Amino acid sequence: MPPAPLLESEAAAPCCPPLTERPFTAEEAERTALMFKALGDPVRLRLLSAVASHEGGEACVCDISDVGVSQPTVSHHLKKLREAGLLSSERRGTWVYYRVEPAVLAAMGQLLTRAAAA
Numbered sequence: 001m002p003p004a005p006l007l008e009s010e011a012a013a014p015c016c017p018p019l020t021e022r023p024f025t026a027e028e029a030e031r032t033a034l035m036f037k038a039l040g041d042p043v044r045l046r047l048l049s050a051v052a053s054h055e056g057g058e059a060c061v062c063d064i065s066d067v068g069v070s071q072p073t074v075s076h077h078l079k080k081l082r083e084a085g086l087l088s089s090e091r092r093g094t095w096v097y098y099r100v101e102p103a104v105l106a107a108m109g110q111l112l113t114r115a116a117a118a
Contacts, residue, residue, distance in 0.1 A: 038080050043069055
């Protein structure tokens with residue numbers, strides 16, 4: 001049986017170049033701010049960490065929802081992380097499984113690192 005389709009139709013793309021490379025375009029700044037804003041909430045950061053550290057790099061919502069808020073609030077925060085491009089999701093039966101988007105996280109990490117000296 002083939003895997004279920006992703007709920008998010010767009011593939012996540014890295015946000016932008018390192019800060020030291022060149023000034024951001026307005027679009028790059030907008031996308032980057034959305035990602036950092038999503039990470040600025042402690043519940044979202046805990047959810048992202050729970051998914052990233054889960055075995056296999058993906059987790060069922062049933063395994064990560066114990067973060068001290070109600071289930072509707074967990075769903076809201078997971079939606080914000082998906083909208084920011086940090087997570088992707090896949091429905092399997094009645095459960096939704098989440099994965100961290102490694103290319104996006106790598107790009108965010110590089111964003112804050114200093115460019116190599118020439």
